[in-house]
Amino acid sequence: MRTTLSYKRFPTPVRVIIRQSQENIIATAWDAVEFLRRWPGKRGLAYRRALQHCLDALDGISSPQKAWASFVSAMKEEGVLI
Template sequence: MWANTSSAFTPVGLAFRDPAARKIIRTLGDAARVLMRDWPRNDGDEYTAAVKACVDAISGNLAPEQFREVFLRAVDEAGIVTLNVVQGVRARRPHLPSTVRR
């Protein structure tokens, strides 16, 4: 059942009420851990749908990106703030004239 926990989808950052509790969810395994360990409330309809969708995605019965859509509805229901995650972008040093280079 847990064979596909590394199946990746477009990452989503989560900011919980505790400022130190920020997570980046990149895989089904990440999502499962957050749903089971960190979720602020587990009684909403969207939460229940997200748990079921996570199990379905891990089992291979739902595409990871489809799970992500269900997961985001649960995030909204729980009032969790989402953060944009930018991948593959590295800060570049500005071009300095040769007389100013370090």
């Protein structure tokens, strides 16, 4: 069961494709945290920033827009953003 924290909606959903077959639609900060925790790629600065901003959005410390921007940046760095 999802908690109300999971409804920190992103301004627009993010489509991510891993290994040319697995498509993921990330629509909330909670979705992003779950996706990032399973992330098979490198966990560099952009990854760590995205994870922290998404966790901060869930805690109400920062906005879902900031989390979205960080997540998009991390996915662009990895070359998996559609």
